Amino acid sequence: MKNKTKRLVTGIILPILFGSIGMTIISFIELNGKINLETTELFNHVIINIFIPFLIYTVVLGGVQSIIYSFLMEMQVNPKIKSNILVIIISSFLGALSTLLSGLATQSFLLFSIIGAVVGILVGIILRAMYVKTVNNPLH
Numbered sequence: 612m613k614n615k616t617k618r619l620v621t622g623i624i625l626p627i628l629f630g631s632i633g634m635t636i637i638s639f640i641e642l643n644g645k646i647n648l649e650t651t652e653l654f655n656h657v658i659i660n661i662f663i664p665f666l667i668y669t670v671v672l673g674g675v676q677s678i679i680y681s682f683l684m685e686m687q688v689n690p691k692i693k694s695n696i697l698v699i700i701i702s703s704f705l706g707a708l709s710t711l712l713s714g715l716a717t718q719s720f721l722l723f724s725i726i727g728a729v730v731g732i733l734v735g736i737i738l739r740a741m742y743v744k745t746v747n748n749p750l751h
Contacts (some may be wrong), residue, residue, distance in 0.1 A: 614745040615685060621740055622681025623728040626706065627673055629730040637722070638665075676709035684735070689742040699735045706731020 638661045644657070684702060692698050710718075710727030
């Protein structure tokens with residue numbers, strides 16, 4: 612797979628995955644102490660009843676946004692912005708912006724915006740590192 616394709620696929624998949632993980636962690640923290648399950652049962656409960664539904668929800672409501680985000684980062688942001696910090700800030704803003712639909716749909720705009728911004732930072736760091744690595748060493 613070519614470098615550009617790897618970055619595009621990474622930029623589509625990671626926001627969905629990281630967003631789902633973030634919502635799962637928040638839900639798990641809220642559930643802590645409210646349900647009485649053994650460790651294995653609790654893990655299974657979290658995966659089956661929390662993570663998988665959030666993953667499906669994020670794909671349905673965030674899939675298009677992840678595609679747009681990935682293409683913007685690959686075609687506009689990374690090649691045109693030289694400052695790594697500015698790229699991460701733009702990525703964070705795009706992450707927060709992409710959660711607008713989900714936040715408005717659930718009336719949890721602030722929570723979704725924070726998660727989107729954090730996911731934007733994490734994915735932005737990864738994509739920028741991939742971009743810089745391939746620009747500095749195109750054979751890699």
